Amino acid sequence: AQKVTQAQTEISVVEKEDVTLDCVYETRDTTYYLFWYKQPPSGELVFLIRRNSFDEQNEISGRYSWNFQKSTSSFNFTITASQVVDSAVYFCALRTLGSARQLTFGSGTQLTVLP
Amino acid sequence: GAGVSQSPSNKVTEKGKDVELRCDPISGHTALYWYRQRLGQGLEFLIYFQGNSAPDKSGLPSDRFSAERTGESVSTLTIQRTQQEDSAVYLCASSFLQGAYEQYFGPGTRLTVT
Secondary structure, eight states: OOEEEOOOSEEEEETTOOEEEOOEEEOSOSSEEEEEEEEOTTOOOEEEEEEETTOOOOEEETTEEEEEEGGGTEEEEEESSOOGGGOEEEEEEEEESSSOSSOEEOOOEEEEEEO | OOOOEEEOSEEEEOTTOOEEEEEEOOTTOOEEEEEEEOTTSOEEEEEEEETTSOOBOTTOOSTTEEEEEOTTSOEEEEEOSOOGGGOEEEEEEEESSSTTOOOEEOOOEEEEEO
16 A cells, blocks of 8 residues: 655745645555645646656755655655745655556645745 | 646535536546545545556445546546535546656536535
């Protein structure tokens, strides 16, 4: 069985602060893929990043960065210099090749960036 | 290009009625997924279609739920004899093939059963 845990239900920060969203996953498969999605108030899920289990290199995209650590089964997401438009629910998800094809989602973290 | 589209965007129905939700995937995407998102919660997998293969129905919560897909195009999710606990946002996603490819989501259909 696979599982994704996002322990932070809600986070509030003031604009320009940095914020890290935690994601811990569980799987017995050696090949798997991790994803982050953003769900703004409009409701539509927006794909942010995909990372495969063989690539532990951290990635930076503008103000976004991701820290993948297999040793702790974590795939954390950091937003630098947060902006009000970053306010959304962020979901971490896991997909393996050995089991069903669907994404297993965490319960999400509601991020509120205050002006 | 066009993204995943879903209709209707909102649906209010009386308990016991049947509803049909529609999903148009991104052109060229062979894989299609349905998820359910209850208020304030994460997404629950319902069903998966890949080309002409038999669908993976392992996430359907009861036999009141069914889905169809014609080839690699439109899919319809049907809920029979709706119950209040069926109230949720139903999200459709599509992707190239399967495996690593990211899924692109539609805007969802908000279903309210009164």
